Amino acid sequence: MATYFAELKNDFILNFIDEGRWRWLWEGLGNTLIITFVALLMGLAIGIVIAAVRSTFDKNRESMEMHKGFGYYVLKLSNAICHLYLTVIRGTPVVVQLLIMYFIVFATSRDSLMVAMIAFGINSGAYVAEILRGGIMSIDNGQFEAGRSLGFNYIQTMIYIIIPQVFKNVLPVLCNEFIVLLKETSVAGYVGIVDLTKAGDLIRGRTFSAFMPLIAVALIYLIMVVILTALVGVLERRLRKNER
Amino acid sequence: MNGNTPYIVVNDLQKHYKGGAIRALDGIDFSINRGEVVVIIGPSGSGKSTFLRSLNLLEIPTHGDIIVNGTNIIEKNVNIDEHRQKMCMVFQHFNLFPHMTVLKNMTLAPVKLLKKPQAEVETKALNLLKRVGLSDRAYAYPDQLSGGQKQRVAIVRALMMEPDVMLFDEPTSALDPEMVGEVLEVMKELASDGMTMVVVTHEMGFAREVGSRVIFMDDGRILEQGSPADIFGNPQNPRLKDFLSKVL
Ligand SMILES: Nc1ncnc2c1ncn2[C@@H]1O[C@H](COP(=O)(O)OP(=O)(O)OP(=O)(O)O)[C@@H](O)[C@H]1O
Ligand SMILES: [Mg+2]
Numbered sequence: 001m002a003t004y005f006a007e008l009k010n011d012f013i014l015n016f017i018d019e020g021r022w023r024w025l026w027e028g029l030g031n032t033l034i035i036t037f038v039a040l041l042m043g044l045a046i047g048i049v050i051a052a053v054r055s056t057f058d059k060n061r062e063s064m065e066m067h068k069g070f071g072y073y074v075l076k077l078s079n080a081i082c083h084l085y086l087t088v089i090r091g092t093p094v095v096v097q098l099l100i101m102y103f104i105v106f107a108t109s110r111d112s113l114m115v116a117m118i119a120f121g122i123n124s125g126a127y128v129a130e131i132l133r134g135g136i137m138s139i140d141n142g143q144f145e146a147g148r149s150l151g152f153n154y155i156q157t158m159i160y161i162i163i164p165q166v167f168k169n170v171l172p173v174l175c176n177e178f179i180v181l182l183k184e185t186s187v188a189g190y191v192g193i194v195d196l197t198k199a200g201d202l203i204r205g206r207t208f209s210a211f212m213p214l215i216a217v218a219l220i221y222l223i224m225v226v227i228l229t230a231l232v233g234v235l236e237r238r239l240r241k242n243e244r
Numbered sequence: 245m246n247g248n249t250p251y252i253v254v255n256d257l258q259k260h261y262k263g264g265a266i267r268a269l270d271g272i273d274f275s276i277n278r279g280e281v282v283v284i285i286g287p288s289g290s291g292k293s294t295f296l297r298s299l300n301l302l303e304i305p306t307h308g309d310i311i312v313n314g315t316n317i318i319e320k321n322v323n324i325d326e327h328r329q330k331m332c333m334v335f336q337h338f339n340l341f342p343h344m345t346v347l348k349n350m351t352l353a354p355v356k357l358l359k360k361p362q363a364e365v366e367t368k369a370l371n372l373l374k375r376v377g378l379s380d381r382a383y384a385y386p387d388q389l390s391g392g393q394k395q396r397v398a399i400v401r402a403l404m405m406e407p408d409v410m411l412f413d414e415p416t417s418a419l420d421p422e423m424v425g426e427v428l429e430v431m432k433e434l435a436s437d438g439m440t441m442v443v444v445t446h447e448m449g450f451a452r453e454v455g456s457r458v459i460f461m462d463d464g465r466i467l468e469q470g471s472p473a474d475i476f477g478n479p480q481n482p483r484l485k486d487f488l489s490k491v492l
Binding site for chain 1: 335
């Protein structure tokens with residue numbers, strides 16, 4: 001028993017203390033968080049724009065077809081572009097998107113952290129867009145009609161009546177998307193970023209001892225996810241309580 | 245406008261679905277004067293809702309003209325949002341905004357669209373609520389109201405815009421029987437105040453008592469129209485007779 005603990009202790013020192021290797025994990029965690037955070041903001045921005053284009057097209061298609069003007073064709077084209085974007089992004093693995101971004105699109109840039117933020121942001125945008133659009137479509141059409149029949153235009157109806165209701169419905173789902181994103185960034189090592197996962201793997205390669213670093217990495221992800229999930233739960237209950 | 249011209253004139257209104265395979269409206273000619281209460285009756289699927297919803301372009305007609313106060317609202321350069329402010333709609337399922345209090349439901353449109361001061365609008369809203377017996381519900385949320393209360397709120401919400409015309413699509417059909425009366429009462433009062441109203445309803449008692457004119461629709465067409473006394477007392481069209489024998 002005593003030898004077991006002594007070994008464990010040696011293993012711990014080897015993997016985390018020697019050469020200050022714990023710092024690799026710390027820096028890796030920093031990269032993981034910054035990629036996730038920036039990608040999240042980008043994803044939200046992209047998602048809002050795409051969802052706006054797509055649902056505006058869906059909801060106004062009929063009335064715009066009555067008098068096909070310039071706006072109709074602009075919207076139709078934008079909608080088609082958004083549709084293509086969603087299909088491509090959701091139809092290919094995020095690692096492949098990351099590699100394409102790094103080695104093809106931004107081949108001249110060696111700022112892999114920036115490229116990863118953009119790649120994950122663009123990826124996340126597609127999922128956020130569909131969450132938001134689903135939220136908009138789930139609102140009873142009677143709400144749109146009530147708004148419009150009082151004399152609000154489409155945009156006013158969205159701002160005053162639809163979006164506040166959508167926001168309440170989709171906020172927990174968006175937070176879950178954030179949690180998924182946090183885990184997905186673990187492939188950032190493919191383009192030479194030392195994120196949390198890559199840091200653990202580097203330690204393993206250096207010490208030839210797999211258990212400690214990999215379990216440590218797993219635990220760090222797990223703790224973050226458990227905490228975030230609990231926060232989403234609190235948020236969900238809070239939102240439901242405000243509901244009448 | 246000239247007092248003799250009807251407030252709304254509809255010419256050969258058609259609404260097709262599936263490239264003409266379904267004709268929800270199949271050539272409607274219609275007019276209504278200010279202060280008139282027109283009640284539309286007819287079997288399910290006859291196009292009553294489609295017609296009513298066409299009047300404020302919630303449905304886009306396939307063909308025809310809708311001339312409101314001299315303006316053909318089908319035309320491209322017409323601002324449909326301004327038009328809708330003058331022609332408010334009350335729905336079968338109320339469609340109150342669930343995230344707002346009763347008072348907010350009522351004040352939102354006049355404050356944002358008519359740019360009236362909040363205090364003035366609130367006073368007006370509270371007065372209207374008082375008139376329909378809901379003074380104590382101003383700060384309630386829609387989910388805390390009964391169906392009859394919701395519909396009364398929906399009516400006063402529309403009234404806040406001071407519309408020229410009110411459109412009602414089966415306003416009492418989603419209500420428990422004991423709540424129908426309270427809503428009809430409010431509508432009767434509106435009618436006697438001179439509001440121009442188009443009402444789709446299955447409440448034949450209301451049609452008979454309040455309607456200035458009753459229209460019978462079937463298969464997307466107006467098959468017969470006339471005074472309540474004529475329609476109910478001396479129906480001509482066999483389908484109207486058949487319909488009345490089922491509902492009366
Ligand atoms: N979006 C649509 N697509 C295809 N057909 C439709 C659509 N909307 C309505 N219709 C058809 O148009 C016809 C008229 O429908 P409408 O809702 O106006 O009838 P209604 O008289 O209001 O009936 P109810 O008393 O049941 O409310 C029906 O045959 C209906 O099936
Ligand atoms: Mg109907």
